[in-house]
Amino acid sequence: MASSHQTALRSIGLRGLVVCMALTVASTTATVVTASDVLRVMIEEPVAGETHGGVGNLRGWAVASEGIEKVEIWIDGAYAFDAPYGGSRGDVGGAFPEVPNSDKSGFSLAYAYSNLSAGSHTISAVAHTAAGNTTESAANFTVVKFKDAFISGPNAVDLSGTSCEANGDEVSASSALIGGYLYDMVLDWRTAEQGFEIVEIAEKNNANGNGDTNPNPIDNSNFDCEEGLYYSSRPQSVSVDQTHRYYVYGWQGDPHICINTYEEGLLGGREEKVTSVMGWVKENLPNIIPVNVFYIDQINASDEAKRRHDTDFCKLVRPDDDVTECVNDSADSWGDRSYGGGVYSSYLHNGADLMIYDDAFTQDDSEDEGIRYLTHEYFHTFQTSHLFYFDDKQQFGISTRDEEEGKRLPFLPIWLGEGGADFASVAMMSKLDLEVDHYEQAIRFLNQAMRSLEGADASFSLQNFEDENTRINDEFYAYDGGFMAHVYLWHLDEGNFKKLMVDYYLIFAEKYKLSPDTAWKDAFEETFEISLENFYSDFDAFMTQDIESLRAIIKSADEWTKASWD
Ligand SMILES: [Zn+2]
Numbered sequence: 044m045a046s047s048h049q050t051a052l053r054s055i056g057l058r059g060l061v062v063c064m065a066l067t068v069a070s071t072t073a074t075v076v077t078a079s080d081v082l083r084v085m086i087e088e089p090v091a092g093e094t095h096g097g098v099g100n101l102r103g104w105a106v107a108s109e110g111i112e113k114v115e116i117w118i119d120g121a122y123a124f125d126a127p128y129g130g131s132r133g134d135v136g137g138a139f140p141e142v143p144n145s146d147k148s149g150f151s152l153a154y155a156y157s158n159l160s161a162g163s164h165t166i167s168a169v170a171h172t173a174a175g176n177t178t179e180s181a182a183n184f185t186v187v188k189f190k191d192a193f194i195s196g197p198n199a200v201d202l203s204g205t206s207c208e209a210n211g212d213e214v215s216a217s218s219a220l221i222g223g224y225l226y227d228m229v230l231d232w233r234t235a236e237q238g239f240e241i242v243e244i245a246e247k248n249n250a251n252g253n254g255d256t257n258p259n260p261i262d263n264s265n266f267d268c269e270e271g272l273y274y275s276s277r278p279q280s281v282s283v284d285q286t287h288r289y290y291v292y293g294w295q296g297d298p299h300i301c302i303n304t305y306e307e308g309l310l311g312g313r314e315e316k317v318t319s320v321m322g323w324v325k326e327n328l329p330n331i332i333p334v335n336v337f338y339i340d341q342i343n344a345s346d347e348a349k350r351r352h353d354t355d356f357c358k359l360v361r362p363d364d365d366v367t368e369c370v371n372d373s374a375d376s377w378g379d380r381s382y383g384g385g386v387y388s389s390y391l392h393n394g395a396d397l398m399i400y401d402d403a404f405t406q407d408d409s410e411d412e413g414i415r416y417l418t419h420e421y422f423h424t425f426q427t428s429h430l431f432y433f434d435d436k437q438q439f440g441i442s443t444r445d446e447e448e449g450k451r452l453p454f455l456p457i458w459l460g461e462g463g464a465d466f467a468s469v470a471m472m473s474k475l476d477l478e479v480d481h482y483e484q485a486i487r488f489l490n491q492a493m494r495s496l497e498g499a500d501a502s503f504s505l506q507n508f509e510d511e512n513t514r515i516n517d518e519f520y521a522y523d524g525g526f527m528a529h530v531y532l533w534h535l536d537e538g539n540f541k542k543l544m545v546d547y548y549l550i551f552a553e554k555y556k557l558s559p560d561t562a563w564k565d566a567f568e569e570t571f572e573i574s575l576e577n578f579y580s581d582f583d584a585f586m587t588q589d590i591e592s593l594r595a596i597i598k599s600a601d602e603w604t605k606a607s608w609d
Contacts, residue, residue, distance in 0.1 A: 092183065094186075205219045
């Protein structure tokens with residue numbers, strides 16, 4: 044067939060319009076044939092060389108002087124079905140007046156091209172005569188499709204977050220949400236159809252930000268601490284909307300706390316202290332994700348133990364293939380490492396990490412002083428995991444915008460993050476039976492905040508510590524001032540204790556879905572029922588008062604012990 048015929052025939056869209064048939068048939072019948080030797084079949088749709096998708100027509104016609112017995116449809120070289128034959132085709136009858144029943148020579152059916160895989164395919168029509176002769180007409184074409192073969196439901200298509208670009212007779216639509224997945228599409232104007240048809244469909248990073256979709260992740264489904272508490276690769280999302288991809292993880296029913304210790308001989312039994320405190324927090328301020336504690340004496344451990352430590356750590360936080368690089372990169376920092384805790388979206392599926400070094404327990408008079416660092420870092424794992432958790436869905440959500448920008452954690456002001464962790468460490472320690480006076484610990488934070496304020500000018504404000512943590516007069520005000528900001532909020536309202544420990548982070552996550560840039564502020568104002576601006580000015584003014592007034596708002600040891608976040 045000459046390609047010009049195909050162009051003229053590109054007439055059947057999903058709307059079933061039929062035009063230009065006469066032209067086609069006239070061209071086909073340019074050769075004069077006699078009634079005795081006519082045997083022809085023509086597949087008109089799919090149109091050779093074109094793109095098809097969704098549910099469309101599969102149609103054509105067949106004529107034979109000796110009569111057509113059946114028309115078989117073959118797909119990619121395999122018999123598929125017989126097409127219903129005998130449809131009215133006046134145009135064909137006009138072209139083959141000498142062939143009996145040529146005006147009833149059509150075959151036509153609705154066909155779901157979306158049941159084929161995306162890419163190149165061939166459909167052929169094979170006409171059989173009563174006498175056993177056959178002839179064939181084939182069309183090569185391309186299938187474009189969405190992830191699901193059939194998309195239904197009143198809300199299945201949401202273009203509210205789609206951006207479009209028009210060029211010539213083409214429309215490119217980016218981030219169309221169809222059947223729960225995001226796509227980029229191209230629609231072309233089709234003259235014969237008098238409408239636009241989808242000619243390109245590209246799936247948009249639906250599983251995760253790296254495009255490394257893994258349909259069958261091998262997961263350590265028991266999430267046993269002994270086996271290594273991690274997925275072998277990032278699991279796929281369960282759903283997606285305009286802002287987030289949502290995940291359900293295998294460990295969600297029972298997120299373990301795993302304690303990894305290295306060269307225990309150097310730890311002097313303090314690993315039991317770590318185990319017992321972590322056992323207590325699991326019961327009393329349970330996290331929603333697993334926590335992987337790494338505990339080693341960073342000064343005295345052997346190179347072999349350090350390497351084992353970093354290998355385990357890197358496997359957890361770098362699920363890609365760069366574990367060796369990760370281990371080598373961190374080798375020089377031994378002896379000078381800070382304690383740390385938290386989780387990024389890039390390894391949320393493996394849970395949080397919590398790094399604690401033995402110097403935390405040996406630098407003060409009482410080993411129990413080190414529990415301040417352990418509980419502080421634990422609270423970071425709690426804070427950060429909740430920023431990804433959507434309570435109403437009971438699913439974790441990772442912002443698609445953040446992933447595109449390489450941002451692994453929603454923004455949380457440092458004074459809230461660090462001040463919150465110091466506040467929570469005193470709150471947790473007050474309920475543990477320790478050789479530490481938790482009230483005195485709170486007073487120490489206040490004294491450190493006061494040292495930051497010595498000589499401060501009038502512009503000094505907690506607000507300056509949203510995104511930087513500068514050392515002021517030898518102290519970090521984001522920590523100590525942040526701690527006092529929490530104490531101040533608690534003194535305003537008894538109910539704020541629970542809000543500071545838990546509620547704020549849940550409200551933050553919900554708000555992050557709709558307005559990521561202002562979510563932390565909106566959540567603050569909703570949670571504590573005060574405008575952020577007023578809070579900053581009230582708190583800054585409060586902190587200029589004399590030390591007795593400041594001490595007066597710190598709750599007693601007993602009040603700390605009795606306060607509840609449940
Ligand atoms: Zn911290």
